[in-house]
Amino acid sequence: MEPNRRRILDLLRVRDRTVGEIAEHFSLSQPAISKHLRVLREAGLVEVHKHAQQHRYHLRAEPLAEVDHWLEPYRQFWSEKLDALEQYLDEEE
Amino acid sequence: MEPNRRRILDLLRVRDRTVGEIAEHFSLSQPAISKHLRVLREAGLVEVHKHAQQHRYHLRAEPLAEVDHWLEPYRQFWSEKLDALEQYLDEEE
DNA sequence: ATTTTATTTTACCGTTTGGTTATATAACTT
DNA sequence: AAGTTATATAACCAAACGGTAAAATAAAAT
Incomplete structure (x- = not known):
């Protein structure tokens, strides 16, 4: 698996996080993170819960x-x- | 990991095999198999032992x-x- | 010596990947 | 209503990927 994606999962293993919180840990642009999250979402590895503008991502490790x-x-x-x-x-x- | 590569490893788990033996299990060209084997070799996942023209591949799962x-x-x-x-x-x- | 067999390498090609910047969307703040 | 904040999407690009067919290499068989 792509290493950045692996790192995102590692972060979500600790706790749920918003896109911004995740992005802080990388030197990538925010859209790059969004793209990775989309891939993870489509693979069923994360799910989103939207609170206002904040999208909080949750690990689904199955x-x-x-x-x-x-x-x-x-x-x-x-x-x-x-x-x-x-x-x-x-x-x- | 690329699915064909995973299948190659599955074959080598059973026993060592030559390139031709591996290729038999796929509908890919033999050079395609050689390319996959090269990737696996560079990843340290297989090693070759050459007997005459035959190159016998061995799993290194570590x-x-x-x-x-x-x-x-x-x-x-x-x-x-x-x-x-x-x-x-x-x-x- | 020539041919055949087993494998690798090269050159090429279309598609996918991982990134960027710019733009769109949507909700909160003032 | 206008501006700000959080996120997603679009358009684009270079590099990597996975495949092919053709050529190179090397040893065995005739």
């Missing part, structure tokens, strides 16, 4: 579960390496 | 651990939902 599931069978690959290391260290002593 | 770690703090978001569902179901009986 779609990430898909990535998590894809990753699932790969996890053994790096845990195998760790196991091998552990075993090696055990044999060392 | 860089995926980075994604896995990024995902880590998000997991609670969907497990929270599951917990809420469980609780609801418990109260039902």
